[in-house]
Amino acid sequence: MPGYKAHIVGGVATFAVLAFLVKGNGTVAPSVAFQWLGAAVLGSLFPDVDIKSKGQGIFYKGVLLCLCILLWKKYVYPFIVLSFLALLPVLVRHRGLFHQAWFVIVAPLMVAYAVGYSFPIYQSSLLQMACFFSAGAVSHLVLDRIF
Numbered sequence: 001m002p003g004y005k006a007h008i009v010g011g012v013a014t015f016a017v018l019a020f021l022v023k024g025n026g027t028v029a030p031s032v033a034f035q036w037l038g039a040a041v042l043g044s045l046f047p048d049v050d051i052k053s054k055g056q057g058i059f060y061k062g063v064l065l066c067l068c069i070l071l072w073k074k075y076v077y078p079f080i081v082l083s084f085l086a087l088l089p090v091l092v093r094h095r096g097l098f099h100q101a102w103f104v105i106v107a108p109l110m111v112a113y114a115v116g117y118s119f120p121i122y123q124s125s126l127l128q129m130a131c132f133f134s135a136g137a138v139s140h141l142v143l144d145r146i147f
Helices: 004-023 030-050 054-072 076-091 101-118 120-146
Strands: none
Touching: 004 030, 004 054, 004 120, 030 054, 030 076, 030 101, 030 120, 054 076, 101 120
16 A cells, blocks of 8 residues: 555656646646646545545645635535535545545536536636546555555
8 A cells, every 4th residue: 555655646647647638739827737736636645535644634624724715705505515525534434435436536526516516717627627636536546456
């Protein structure tokens, strides 16, 4: 079982391959590429969110930041939904739900679609980042199976 550093390397490699395929003959703005890289690396750490890990620490710091922003903006319904979703990693066993390929592909796409529905101006970039996040998460699953 590789550690978080190996999973980060897997996420970076996955980003490089996927960005090359997506880019084609065009160019991608550096800010967009950086967002894709961040999404792939976060995705590569995500499956271990159900145990004490670097991924879990990053996940809950991000959730806390989002909850504070939602509370400050008085978005009560999204605050409640995110609060319940943040409990999910505590309720499942390790290598259960978060290590299922269908979950790490479908869940980020559903979240991106739901947020993009509320903020349509960001829907395209959210779906792109969800794809890179999912690809990074799949790289985690592949590395776990290889090692």
